[in-house]
Amino acid sequence: MIKVLVTGAAGKIGRNVVATLGCESKYKLKLADINVEGLQEFKELGYEVIKLDVSDLEGCQVVLEGVDVVIHLAGNPSADADFYETLLDGHIKGTYNIFKASKDNHVSRVIVASSAQTIEGYPLDYQVHESSPTRPKNMYGVCKCFVEAVASYFAYEEGVHSVAIRIGAYDDLQPSGPPLSARDMSAYLSPDDFSDLLLKALNTENLPPYKLLHGISNNRFKRLNLDDTKEKIGYRPKSDAFKQSGIQFFDHDK
Template sequence: MKRLLLTGAAGGLGSAMRSRLKGLAEVIRVSDIAELGAGAAHEDVMQCDLADRAAVDRLVEGCDGIIHLGGISVEDKFSRIMSANILGLHNLYEAARANGMPRILFASSNHTIGFYRQDEYLDHEMPFRPDGLYGVSKCFGEALARMYFEKFGQETALVRIGSCMEKPKNHRMLSTWMSYDDFLSMIQCIFQVPRLGCPVIWGCSDNDSRWWDNSHVSYLGWRPKDNAERFRAEIDGTVPRPAVDHATAVYQGGPFILDPVFPEE
């Protein structure tokens, strides 16, 4: 691959993956609305507001693949979520359609299904049960990607990221955790497989207590190697366990279940 675009490169997950993507393409184009600092020798730095259609067109031009981590990643006012996660995503897909339809990895979220209980095991065909406006925006994103695939043939991996970070931080994340190494190997598979389609992929490592079934995407060749179980003793010893009837112990969305719907000013 000649040029791979990473949006949201200044965010927590974007920053972690930015340092790991070298070698996946000759040039990594990194972008965010925030300051990104000086680019490495293999990087092409472009600051961009996803809500700016013309800027997004310039951003996507010349790219052979897109890792889309950009947008609002927490619960917020609808106007902010709408600008970044709905309008911004539509701009991205229109730019991709105008520029040869490079394959896209769309960072969806476990918050599309946050109101399922933690004692339920889910496959990719379970109906949406979003736990907030952020989750709703990711449901929209998955639907938009599916429409662009059905209507135009735009391939997208709909990755419902659980908790992608260095290590899990609480008991819920023993089920939802995805290591950086496993995410990187997933990215490699997504952009190397001959035909991708538009699959939902559950973004978690090979955790003993995982809630999600990825058997339908075995054709990708992705085999996560990490397991959150190795952190269980540490978490049991340092993190208080919530009451069994507390939302964070009942629902897959965890604390997002409790977030308020933020009023507009």
Template sequence: MSLVLTGAGGQLGRVLRPRLLARGIPLRAVDISPITPVDPRETIVIGDLRDAGVVDEALEGATAVLHLAGTSVERPLPEIIENNLVALHALYEGARRHGVGRVVFASSNHTIGMYPAGQKLRLSDPYRPDGFYGISKIWGEAIGRLYRDKYGIEGVALRIGSALTRPTEPRHLATWLGDDDLEQLVVQSLTAPISGYQPVWGVSANTRGWWDNGEAAELGYQPSQNAEDFAAEIMKTGGRDWVFQGGSFAED
């Protein structure tokens, strides 16, 4: 596998780059801002993914893409459109030009953020986004399915919960995705056989979890982390119990 990782300088990119390189995966790290290689085996591409030239430089010779780039918080709609819709379309067009076999897309729990906290969900449940950011991730899942159906580019959409080194608030007891599980889920999403376009929940094996993740199990994902290990500490320090699954995004 020759892997391109976009958004390499972001929170998740910084966690994953050394871990993927340690697995021996050749990695081209892409970001709009300057970043420093974490390993001599890592190639760096700096530029804006809305620029076809940057996309071509990034995807030359690639077999797979892990797309983490984009605006990751709620922002005005014009910014969301440029960074999460226009740039993603440019990336998929580049993947089509260069014959990339698979794109793993960082989707989000904010696609369903207006469901009540505590309600059990399956991936087949209707979208209920909690803002423009959540809508952009619905777009991302849709464009991935389009390029799978029309052009044969395999895809996995990771509906990431709360990807953190450790959970810090009551909501995370349901939504937490630990670093070890993030790594495993990404690797399985990049390598496991899939028959179509596959959304999965990006979440650890949390005792209080809200989301049925049978589809991720079909990829061979076997999470080993559980936010319950931190429950006593979290409940002692307190924190708000949100009304909706999207937490603060749903109430801003």
């Protein structure tokens, strides 16, 4: 079995990851979060649950012993998060610690959560490609640029195979929920599409040492270009936030 560590497992995306990988018999999951109370139900189901502050390098070293793959999601998900209060420890120190511990424990692959906030400074009518220079609009985005850079460094200089996923507006888009803005619809990522993207990021072989993937759904208008992600790992998103929001387009074949 492949032993997978999921950091930030108590978060919204982390819980979806646990549900997705828990259905795959080849994975044995170890769940880590600073909020272990949020993992109680998983502990009752028999999962290995560990309290982890990713800003603690020694703690990361201990948790990564015997781990084959890391899915690193820990950190404050708010674009408005304060740099000194949360981002410095959670995203800067935490990301370095996870990659350093992954190298020291011979982890075969690290999949790390980046964000569409790395390019949020571009005009809203600009579609961003993986090769577009980063252009963050807030310190959260700046920290996610650091995440991508650390992943690239550890891949090419330290031998840690790394995948960074720029996660867009992750949401289950319930009819009773609040409506999304046009920007969020263009960056929308459904839980089902993220599950497909994650599994393919885990299982696709022959990727370069570091690969940047774009994580949005098949929205009618796309903030992030998906051509390279589709080609490299066979990603086939199905959800469309514009369609799910009831917006109709009247197209005519020429």
